[in-house]
Structures are given as structure tokens and as C-alpha cells.
Amino acid sequence: MARKQSDYLAALLSDEAETAAPVPAVPEETKVAEPAPSPAPGRSDRARGTTLLGRESALARLASGEVRQVTQLLLDPAKVRIWTGNARHQALLNEENCRELIDSIIAEGGQKVPAVVRRIEGDPEHDYEVIAGTRRHWSISWLRANSYPDMMFVAQVAQLDDEAAFRLADLENRARKDVSDLERARNYAEALRTHYGSHLTRMAERLKLSKGWLSKMIKVAGISDAIIDAFASPADVLLKPAYALAQALDDARAAPAISSEASRLASEQRALRAAGASPIAASDVLKRLLDAPRVAQSAPRQEPYSWTTRHGRPALTVQSVNRQGVTIRLHAGSGADVEMLTQALRDTLEHLEQQGMGLQR
Numbered sequence: 001m002a003r004k005q006s007d008y009l010a011a012l013l014s015d016e017a018e019t020a021a022p023v024p025a026v027p028e029e030t031k032v033a034e035p036a037p038s039p040a041p042g043r044s045d046r047a048r049g050t051t052l053l054g055r056e057s058a059l060a061r062l063a064s065g066e067v068r069q070v071t072q073l074l075l076d077p078a079k080v081r082i083w084t085g086n087a088r089h090q091a092l093l094n095e096e097n098c099r100e101l102i103d104s105i106i107a108e109g110g111q112k113v114p115a116v117v118r119r120i121e122g123d124p125e126h127d128y129e130v131i132a133g134t135r136r137h138w139s140i141s142w143l144r145a146n147s148y149p150d151m152m153f154v155a156q157v158a159q160l161d162d163e164a165a166f167r168l169a170d171l172e173n174r175a176r177k178d179v180s181d182l183e184r185a186r187n188y189a190e191a192l193r194t195h196y197g198s199h200l201t202r203m204a205e206r207l208k209l210s211k212g213w214l215s216k217m218i219k220v221a222g223i224s225d226a227i228i229d230a231f232a233s234p235a236d237v238l239l240k241p242a243y244a245l246a247q248a249l250d251d252a253r254a255a256p257a258i259s260s261e262a263s264r265l266a267s268e269q270r271a272l273r274a275a276g277a278s279p280i281a282a283s284d285v286l287k288r289l290l291d292a293p294r295v296a297q298s299a300p301r302q303e304p305y306s307w308t309t310r311h312g313r314p315a316l317t318v319q320s321v322n323r324q325g326v327t328i329r330l331h332a333g334s335g336a337d338v339e340m341l342t343q344a345l346r347d348t349l350e351h352l353e354q355q356g357m358g359l360q361r
Contacts, residue, residue: 072114073128074152077141080117081126082134085162085191086169093138101139110151111136116168117155128155131165132172163195163206170207180235181220181242182228188214189221219246227258230265230289232279241286254293256323260356261292305351307344309336316344321357 095102105111115133120126130137133155140153160168170187173179188203196203200218204211220242227249228234249255265285272279307316315334319327328348330341 071157073117073155073157075117075128075155077137077144077153079126080128080130080137080153080155081120081123082137083118083129083131083165083169085166085194086131086134086173086187093135095142098135098139098142101135102143105139105143105151106148111140111154114154114156116158118158118160118165128157130155131158131160132169166191166195167207180237181217181239182223182234182237185217185221185239185242188217192218216243219243222246223249226266227262227289230262230269231282231285232269236282236285238282241282245286245289248290248293251293257292257296258289260296261289263356265289305348307348309334309340311335315341316348318348318352321352326352326357 113133113136115136116131117128117133118131120129137153140151143151158168170184170191173184192198192200192203196206200215201211203209204214207214216239220237220239223237223242223246227245228237231237245258249258265280265288269279305318306314308314313334313336314331315336317329317331319329321327326349328345336344
């Protein structure tokens with residue numbers, strides 16, 4: 001961790017320590033403690049005196065608050081839930097992206113770096129929730145279910161309100177490459193409303209972030225899932241190009257074309273996944289989305305879709321397609337009965353869907 005982030009973390013924990021209540025008693029089977037070494041036989045009185053003075057000094061520093069005792073627990077991960085304010089999506093964690101951490105825990109005989117949790121009440125199934133250490137929690141849970149049933153989740157208990165918990169989780173996630181820009185952006189957008197009353201300046205000051213950079217993250221968070229589905233994975237949505245896309249979507253004239261192209265891209269990505277083929281690269285997806293308004297404007301205007309009977313008479317014509325809906329005209333004198341008109345309507349809706357102009361877009 002960089003020195004600047006380390007200083008920020010120390011300040012965050014020390015702020016909470018000033019108002020922290022006494023740490024709850026640790027269950028007997030979960031205490032992590034090291035017994036004080038006994039004096040070696042034959043030690044001189046002078047050495048014993050020095051040891052006693054050292055202990056008294058350490059106790060005095062602890063009592064004065066200069067040194068803070070930290071309690072670590074060995075917990076069953078099943079009794080610990082994930083705090084909803086964390087940016088990392090627990091559903092996206094799997095054996096593959098946690099493999100390195102799993103191997104490290106096995107090699108070291110257990111989890112060496114404790115997670116940060118806080119005690120919760122009113123939940124009969126859980127005693128704590130994870131503020132920082134989601135991957136460690138998932139990995140220990142996986143190990144317990146796969147040949148290591150005695151593996152315990154090591155955690156440090158902290159007393160944090162939601163805003164302080166968010167700052168702590170954010171600090172840990174900043175250095176994590178497996179937390180995507182989109183995950184962080186949406187996490188920031190939610191925190192802006194929940195913890196900072198939608199005051200961007202205050203949030204930037206509390207997180208020690210650039211207001212301009214944070215503003216871009218909030219902007220990216222507003223991109224809808226319908227557009228994100230055009231990418232092979234949400235992790236492909238990077239801040240800089242995604243910000244340009246978010247700006248383009250602000251144009252009321254460009255947005256429909258971008259949305260239509262996103263729908264086509266999403267269908268193509270699903271087909272490629274089903275076939276086991278490589279997905280469309282993020283750079284190509286972005287280019288197609290940003291080019292969509294220009295392509296739509298330069299494309300020749302299509303004739304209105306018309307459904308005709310076997311006698312060549314138009315029975316149904318699409319008059320307009322826009323964001324409000326589809327306007328359809330049923331022609332009198334076409335000779336089509338109710339069954340034929342019903343089939344005409346089905347064919348028309350299917351045609352519009354294939355063209356990216358359906359009612360589900």
C-alpha cells in the first residue's frame with residue numbers, strides 16, 4: 001500500500017478508535033493470543049527488573065491510549081455476511097479469479113492478513129459483516145467446502161458507522177485490479193446519495209479524491225444496463241472511454257441510435273458466447289456505439305414496413321417507430337380477416353425486433 005493510502009487508513013482507524021466502545025468478549029474457541037514468554041532460568045535480577053519496567057511501560061502506553069489493542073477473531077465464514085456498501089460484487093467472485101489467494105492461504109496454513117468486520121444485531125444467521133476482505137471471506141468459504149473444513153476466517157473487529165465503513169472499503173478496493181471501474185463508479189454513486197447527501201465536494205474531500213475525477217465516475221455510473229450489455233463483460237467498461245460514451249448518451253438525438261446499436265451488439269455477444277467463440281472486443285464495441293448516430297443519419301431512409309395479403313393488397317403498414325412506441329395502420333378493403341391481421345401483427349413485431357426497433361429496446 002502506498003504511503004499516502006497508508007496514512008489515510010491510519011487516520012481513518014484512529015478517528016474511529018476515539019469513539020469506539022469496548023471490544024466484545026471473544027468466544028473461547030476463537031481467541032488469537034500469544035502467551036508471554038517466561039523468563040529464562042538463571043536470568044539476572046537486573047534483567048528481570050528491565051523486563052518488568054518494559055511491561056509496566058507497555059501497560060502505561062496502552063492505558064493512555066497511545067497504543068491500541070487489536071482483537072482478532074477466528075470466525076466461521078457462514079456466520080459473517082458481506083456489507084452491501086462494498087463495491088465488490090460477491091456474485092462475480094469464483095474459484096478462477098480467487099485462485100491465487102486460495103493457493104496462498106493453503107501454502108501459508110491459513111489466512112495471514114485479517115479482514116475488517118463489524119458486529120451486527122438483529123440477524124439470527126450472522127454475527128458480523130465484512131467491511132474489507134470480501135475475497136478473503138469468499139476464499140475461506142470455498143476452502144471449507146473443498147477439503148479444508150477447519151479453515152477459519154481471520155478478522156479484526158472495528159466499530160465503524162456506514163460512512164467510515166465505506167471509506168475503509170474504498171481504500172482497500174483502490175489497489176485492487178479485480179474491482180472494475182464500473183463497480184467502483186456505481187458504488188460511488190450510491191454512496192454519494194446515501195452518505196454525503198449528494199454533495200460531491202464533501203465526498204471528494206472525505207475520500208481525498210479529485211472532484212473532477214469523482215464527477216466522471218458518477219457520470220459513468222449512470223450508463224444503463226441495456227448499454228452495458230453490449231460489452232462482453234462489465235469489467236470491459238473503463239473510465240475514460242466510458243465517460244465519452246456517457247456524454248454521447250446525453251444527446252437526445254444520438255441516444256436512440258446508440259441504444260439500438262447496443263441492442264444489436266448484446267444479441268451478437270450472446271450468440272458468440274453460445275457458440276464458444278471470442279466476444280467482440282471492448283474497443284470495437286465502443287467504436288460501434290459512438291459511431292451509431294452518424295451511421296444512422298447517413299443511412300438511406302427505409303420505406304415503411306408493409307404487410308400485404310396474397311392478393312398484393314397492403315393490410316398493415318408501420319407508420320412510425322420512436323421512443324414512445326410503434327404506430328401501425330390497418331388498411332380497410334385489404335380483404336384480410338381477423339386471423340390474417342393477427343398474423344400480420346406478429347410478423348411486423350418480429351421484423352421490428354430484428355431491426356433493433358422492437359418494443360423491448
